[in-house]
Amino acid sequence: MSTDRDWDRRADELAAASVAESPTRWFVQLWGEAAEDRIDTPWARTAAYPPVVEHVAAAGxxxxxxxxxxxxxxGADAEHLATQGWAMTAFDVAPAAVELARDWHPGTVVDYRVADLLDLPPDLVGAFDLVVDVFTVQALPPRVRPEAVAGVRALLAPGGTLLAVQFVRERGEDPGVDPPWLLDEDEVRSLAAGDVVLHSLDRRGHPLNPAGPDVWVAVLRRGT
Ligand SMILES: C[S@@+](CC[C@H](N)C(=O)[O-])C[C@H]1O[C@@H](n2cnc3c(N)ncnc32)[C@H](O)[C@@H]1O
Incomplete structure (x- = not known):
């Protein structure tokens, strides 16, 4: 049941009001309201997502x-990677999300920063051996998907690996007008381009909720 503090309902309202003009403004507003304790904390996941844990364990x-x-x-995924010896950067377009992540992880070694996937700071481009995206590409509207996907790829260093986890949309199913805009198989395959090739693509049951949608787990590699 929705309440005044229901972040999901507020997300729908904010997205409906602004996503036609700006693909990201509603995230900044939503996280800002959470930081001011006007709504419950969005995406309040305290443990790394299971496909991330699995991939990182296999990567050594x-x-x-x-x-x-x-x-x-x-920051649950970034914190987990840090415990496994990765030198971590974690970015979000919403300044309040970055502040909350730092608050949630006092003494963290993760470099949390504000950055926009659609307009990457030059020092992040081509810099990473492992790029992890859990549900961010699908959170951006289809009209900016080519830029979002290109941004994710651009982060990869030569030889780097991309792990992308997105909810499944069936081919031909209407993505709808409200976020998230789920990816069909062709869209998830379109993460590969140029020297970034698809290494594996799995469709799995929802990792946390048997009644939830399936997820794509895609692993891609940039050539050396
Ligand atoms: C669906 S939430 C997922 C959050 C987190 N990955 C998780 O799985 O819990 C999408 C996140 O991406 C951020 N975001 C949206 N557009 C972005 C962009 N263009 N650049 C960076 N972050 C963005 C939002 O602020 C939000 O925190």
Missing amino acids: PGEGRRAVVVGAGL
């Missing part, structure tokens, strides 16, 4: 290699 210790989490929210 980070040993100081550089990794980045895109649209990092409260």
